[in-house]
Amino acid sequence: MLAYPNKLSASLSPLPAVVLLWGEDAGAIRQAAAVVAEATRVPLDDPFATCSFSLTDVASDPATLLDACLTMSFGASHKLVRLLPTGGDVPGASLTTLKDTVKALLESNTEGYTLVLPVPKSLEKRHGLVSLLEKHPRTLAVRFFADTARDLAGYLDTALQASGKTLTPSARQALLGGLGADREIAAREMEKLVLYAGDDAEITEDMVYASLAGATAGGAFRLADAVGSRDVALADTLIEQLLEEGEDLNQAFILTMRHLAKLHTLQTALASGVSPNDALYQLKPPPPKPAQAALLQQAGRYPAGRLAQLPKLTLDTLLQARSGTLSSASQLTFRRTLLSLAT
Numbered sequence: 001m002l003a004y005p006n007k008l009s010a011s012l013s014p015l016p017a018v019v020l021l022w023g024e025d026a027g028a029i030r031q032a033a034a035v036v037a038e039a040t041r042v043p044l045d046d047p048f049a050t051c052s053f054s055l056t057d058v059a060s061d062p063a064t065l066l067d068a069c070l071t072m073s074f075g076a077s078h079k080l081v082r083l084l085p086t087g088g089d090v091p092g093a094s095l096t097t098l099k100d101t102v103k104a105l106l107e108s109n110t111e112g113y114t115l116v117l118p119v120p121k122s123l124e125k126r127h128g129l130v131s132l133l134e135k136h137p138r139t140l141a142v143r144f145f146a147d148t149a150r151d152l153a154g155y156l157d158t159a160l161q162a163s164g165k166t167l168t169p170s171a172r173q174a175l176l177g178g179l180g181a182d183r184e185i186a187a188r189e190m191e192k193l194v195l196y197a198g199d200d201a202e203i204t205e206d207m208v209y210a211s212l213a214g215a216t217a218g219g220a221f222r223l224a225d226a227v228g229s230r231d232v233a234l235a236d237t238l239i240e241q242l243l244e245e246g247e248d249l250n251q252a253f254i255l256t257m258r259h260l261a262k263l264h265t266l267q268t269a270l271a272s273g274v275s276p277n278d279a280l281y282q283l284k285p286p287p288p289k290p291a292q293a294a295l296l297q298q299a300g301r302y303p304a305g306r307l308a309q310l311p312k313l314t315l316d317t318l319l320q321a322r323s324g325t326l327s328s329a330s331q332l333t334f335r336r337t338l339l340s341l342a343t
Helices: 026-040 055-060 062-070 092-107 128-135 149-163 169-179 183-197 205-213 218-228 232-244 249-271 276-280 289-301 304-308 310-323 327-342
Strands: 018-023 050-053 079-083 113-120 139-144
Touching: 018 026, 018 092, 018 128, 026 079, 026 113, 026 139, 050 055, 050 062, 055 062, 055 092, 062 079, 062 092, 062 113, 092 113, 092 128, 128 139, 149 183, 169 205, 183 205, 218 232, 218 249, 218 289, 218 327, 232 249, 232 327, 249 276, 249 289, 249 304, 249 310, 249 327, 276 289, 304 310, 310 327
Parallel strands: 018 113, 018 139, 050 079, 079 113
Antiparallel strands: none
């Protein structure tokens, strides 16, 4: 059956035979998989009551998944079988094999198991696996869309209310710009920020930047500087390194746009006759002294017209990246925009 994320817990009684968790928000899918596992009340440390398989395992030997679901566990009334979360692009043939295996499993009419299938960013609405599990009476198919700005703002308000802390307006803007579209990452960042704030009741913009920076790959900061310096060769090299390290370019993109926004602030201030020193102190937080000369130099050389288009470019890029069904398409969108900004 078709279900919605906010109705997932209510849809788990009675326990479905198969739960498909799919869509663009990988973090929300991981959280939902944990909710389903908890609802089965199967001890996760019991090797007879629970087992996990990768999609590669299923593709190479579908019978292993069938056997795991159809074999009753010793001393447990229910069995939990989980597909390990897929990451990024998944071969179409593997997904077809998974669909055929699940179909055969359902046709057996066996009960006493729950199969959890977290498949982020690799399926489309018309895929046979989605259609099968949306229509079958003993299954659930739940799609998780990437968070919109409104979703994140609502989540932020809820998390702050629970923590008893408040945000300054500038801190709120900085946090919304840095959270990205992955709910699980956003949750971890909020927990870290609350801890960073300690006993302070109000969270400032400086706290947000300091907290977010702690989880950002060093290459992302160097990439932002390379784009500001219009060093396209270095930017290309750093993007390759980030991808090889398994980093998502979403965070590097946000960091770069924030860096370019600083250049825009400096350009505007200098054009109005403000001294370089005073212009630098209009940035929040003010840059450390070793970085000030480079920032002023970048602000003097970067095309003003391009900086004026940053808000629209940021929104267009994020919307395009989040509309893709494959993670590689999202990474390509960020890469293309970053390199164009470095030229």
